[in-house]
């Protein structure tokens with residue numbers, strides 16, 4: 001595995017889940033594996049979980065992590081080739097990524113979408129510029145269109161909470177928000193859940209259809225209560241419109257998941273990647289109940305990142 005930017009195959013997904021579970025049992029078992037290797041964690045956007053769990057994962061392998069909050073501490077980067085740099089940008093991605101490629105063995109990048117430039121975002125332009133110009137393995141820490149480390153942690157969490165032999169019903173439900181939010185978490189969750197052969201239903205108000213590239217094979221149900229019936233896992237997430245790119249169409253509060261929504265899904269476990277806006281996206285009563293897996297998901301981010309880094313350094 002050279003880069004880790006998306007779902008690749010059922011076999012690799014299974015291998016990474018098993019490796020992550022082995023690190024969860026014994027986090028230091030490969031403590032010598034990464035000695036002498038450095039991972040650069042480059043953040044172009046805020047983060048709590050990804051920033052901390054990736055560093056812990058690297059240290060569990062004996063690697064040295066170095067974090068650069070490029071949005072605050074680095075020079076303003078020019079991403080476009082051939083630009084005359086006579087405005088706000090100071091350093092070209094070609095030069096910056098080239099330098100970082102000589103400093104590190106692995107580069108991990110967080111680069112959110114613009115939500116205004118659809119073509120640029122859907123081709124994952126910024127992440128691909130780092131891949132093109134750094135010359136070393138790249139791990140996505142959430143790109144414009146995917147959040148694969150989150151999804152790997154989510155797959156581990158679902159596996160841990162599924163009785164053996166059962167094929168659970170998984171529902172991805174849209175939730176209200178006040179801001180235009182990226183599609184990355186929803187896209188990746190759908191891509192991984194389908195790739196790992198879960199039975200996936202996606203529910204959202206009309207106008208919030210996700211890019212079909214990520215959802216082909218899922219059942220689309222506009223009626224949230226129908227979708228939630230008999231669910232085993234309910235993944236709650238807001239996203240902005242994809243077709244009317246980056247726009248907010250509805251903030252209908254009735255879509256916020258509460259206990260009442262789960263009357264026909266008595267055993268459902270509820271998931272969210274965090275950070276969550278309480279009582280806007282998801283109610284306190286659910287987040288503070290035994291249904292909630294959000295803390296388990298966040299904990300599993302360490303072992304997901306550890307499995308990925310371990311596989312990349314070989």
Ligand SMILES: NCCC[C@H](NC(=O)CCC(=O)O)C(=O)O
Nearest residue numbers: 142179181182184185273274275
């Ligand atoms: N990395 C996890 C989620 C990051 C991002 N959330 C946010 O931007 C929340 C911002 C806010 O609630 O103001 C998203 O959903 O893609």
Ligand SMILES: NC(=O)OP(=O)(O)O
Nearest residue numbers: 047048049050273274
């Ligand atoms: N879930 C997640 O990626 O959290 P952060 O944005 O805090 O890293």
